[in-house]
Amino acid sequence: MNTILSIRDLRKSYADGFEALKGVTLDIREGEILALLGPNGAGKTTLISTVCGITTPSSGSVTVGGHDIQADFRAARRMIGLVPQEIALEPFEKVMNTVRFSRGLFGKRADDGRIEEVLRKLSLWDKRRNAIKELSGGMKRRVLIAKALAHDPRVLFLDEPTAGVDVELRKDMWDIVAELKAAGVTIILTTHYIEEAEAIADRIGVINKGELLLVEDKAKLMARMGKKHLSVMLSRPITAIPPALARHNLELNGAGDELLYTYDTHADRTGITKLLNDVAEAGLVLRDVATRQSSLEEIFVTLVKGETP
Amino acid sequence: MNWAAIAAIYRFEMARFFRTLTQSFISPVLSTSLYFVVFGTAIGSRIQEIEGVSYGAFIVPGLVMLSVVMLAISNASFGIYFPKFLGTIYELLSAPVNFIEIVIGYVGAAATKALFVGVVILVTASFFVELRIEHPLAMVAFLVLTCLSFSLLGFIIGIWASNFEQMSLVPQLVVTPLIFLGGTFYSISMLPPVWQTITLFNPVVYLISGFRWSFYGLADVPVALSLLAIAAFTGLCLAVIGWIFRTGWRIRN
Numbered sequence: 271m272n273t274i275l276s277i278r279d280l281r282k283s284y285a286d287g288f289e290a291l292k293g294v295t296l297d298i299r300e301g302e303i304l305a306l307l308g309p310n311g312a313g314k315t316t317l318i319s320t321v322c323g324i325t326t327p328s329s330g331s332v333t334v335g336g337h338d339i340q341a342d343f344r345a346a347r348r349m350i351g352l353v354p355q356e357i358a359l360e361p362f363e364k365v366m367n368t369v370r371f372s373r374g375l376f377g378k379r380a381d382d383g384r385i386e387e388v389l390r391k392l393s394l395w396d397k398r399r400n401a402i403k404e405l406s407g408g409m410k411r412r413v414l415i416a417k418a419l420a421h422d423p424r425v426l427f428l429d430e431p432t433a434g435v436d437v438e439l440r441k442d443m444w445d446i447v448a449e450l451k452a453a454g455v456t457i458i459l460t461t462h463y464i465e466e467a468e469a470i471a472d473r474i475g476v477i478n479k480g481e482l483l484l485v486e487d488k489a490k491l492m493a494r495m496g497k498k499h500l501s502v503m504l505s506r507p508i509t510a511i512p513p514a515l516a517r518h519n520l521e522l523n524g525a526g527d528e529l530l531y532t533y534d535t536h537a538d539r540t541g542i543t544k545l546l547n548d549v550a551e552a553g554l555v556l557r558d559v560a561t562r563q564s565s566l567e568e569i570f571v572t573l574v575k576g577e578t579p
Numbered sequence: 580m581n582w583a584a585i586a587a588i589y590r591f592e593m594a595r596f597f598r599t600l601t602q603s604f605i606s607p608v609l610s611t612s613l614y615f616v617v618f619g620t621a622i623g624s625r626i627q628e629i630e631g632v633s634y635g636a637f638i639v640p641g642l643v644m645l646s647v648v649m650l651a652i653s654n655a656s657f658g659i660y661f662p663k664f665l666g667t668i669y670e671l672l673s674a675p676v677n678f679i680e681i682v683i684g685y686v687g688a689a690a691t692k693a694l695f696v697g698v699v700i701l702v703t704a705s706f707f708v709e710l711r712i713e714h715p716l717a718m719v720a721f722l723v724l725t726c727l728s729f730s731l732l733g734f735i736i737g738i739w740a741s742n743f744e745q746m747s748l749v750p751q752l753v754v755t756p757l758i759f760l761g762g763t764f765y766s767i768s769m770l771p772p773v774w775q776t777i778t779l780f781n782p783v784v785y786l787i788s789g790f791r792w793s794f795y796g797l798a799d800v801p802v803a804l805s806l807l808a809i810a811a812f813t814g815l816c817l818a819v820i821g822w823i824f825r826t827g828w829r830i831r832n
Contacts, residue, residue, distance in 0.1 A: 322669075322672075322673040323672055323673050324669055324672045324673055324831065325831065326827060326831055343675065344581070344675035345675075346675075347673060347674060347675040348675050350673065352669065352670075352673050354666070354669050356666055358665055358666030358667045358669060359665070359667060360661070360662075360665060360667055361665075362595070362598065363591075363594070367591070367594060370587070371587050371588075371590070371591045372670060373587075374583045374584060374586060374587025374588075374590070375583075375584045375587045375588070375670060375671070375674040375676065376584070376674055376675060377581045377583045377584055377675055377676075378583065379583060380583075417670065
């Protein structure tokens, strides 16, 4: 796949000496969904703002579709749509007019047919004559997306698109993202919700304290870092782990009726057979057995804490 | 040039004006009528004529300038401050537009609104007094230049302001006194000699004097000096805006 967005050693420091970005290098492939994960203040929004032209970089370079964001800012910015984190809309303006404004601002000729398509896709067509202030929070977020899509961008930045929205709308938002991806739009989204990244991203980038800790295919990341847990449910609770099982590093959970075994799916031997044999030899009776993969959230916490990936 | 963007900004700003068209129309008509009642009738009955022009007619150019200057400043400052206040400025900053296009869009719209109000006041005034315009081309030129230059000043104020109080600071503390002391309601020749000299340091004097000349051929200062003053003021505003453009002052991080 072609690289559509290329970020090279991007740095941003402020007058007070704070370094928001400490040399970020990242290539984004055309048509992919990249999720940028990171705690508050990690530099996610600064990275997006710098690529979009809201913040001036201290050093480094960014190209969008081969166009430098500073030397050739018009061509670069025409390719980008931005949905900001905060809902920022002129309250008295009508939905249709504010989307028309966005299209014009990006140098596109007026095309109400195209705007109708965008508004219909986002279930906003019925609200086109409403003033923004009459809309619910979720609808306002859709208007922000409509504005960002009004000029048919090839790259769409979604800065925490589902922060503070209800579950239903979040699912709607994921559907919209999936449709855009199907239409060939490259999407970069930042999020706090790991389940969101897990559900929709192709690749995951983890950013913390202005540094990109890693970028990897979601599936590979999960596979590489994912530990599996085997839960052995016992018929009768026990008070302590029998000495015969000590070598398996088990945890005794619940009311003493669950033994939890953690193993690596990529190891030559998972040790499961041996464990189950030892459990039987210790005279414990099994009620149930279940396995569970560790979530992206656990992986993320491990990374941000600075432990080796 | 991204003409589509300039047109989009201009239309968006004008839409705000048309949403409140009644207020935009009634307010200047009412305030002009009040000025005529208070200054034209009450004071005019004692002053009668200034250099052959009835007092009511004499104050018309000053009244137009007073409203046009204040409106140009408030429209332009509000136009650019509001997106900063609401956060919608992100869209301007991330759009393929340069600062010149942004200025043309916002200042153009603010100047148009001020011009509209200027014309409304002139028409209203014509119902109260007999208006005479000796140099119509010069009148239009002065009016348009004033709308543009003070819209530029308003744009600078809007960029500079970080709250609503600051927005009204310059218009109320600087511009209003300068206009009232700039010969709106009197001829400078009516002042004692010392004050006549001091008044010459007030830039608004040149503006009102030139504008009044285009109506009645009366001027407190030479017309060329008036034109020079307004050209210099426009140039100064453009220079400041150019500097803001280069540095991204108060706009871009």
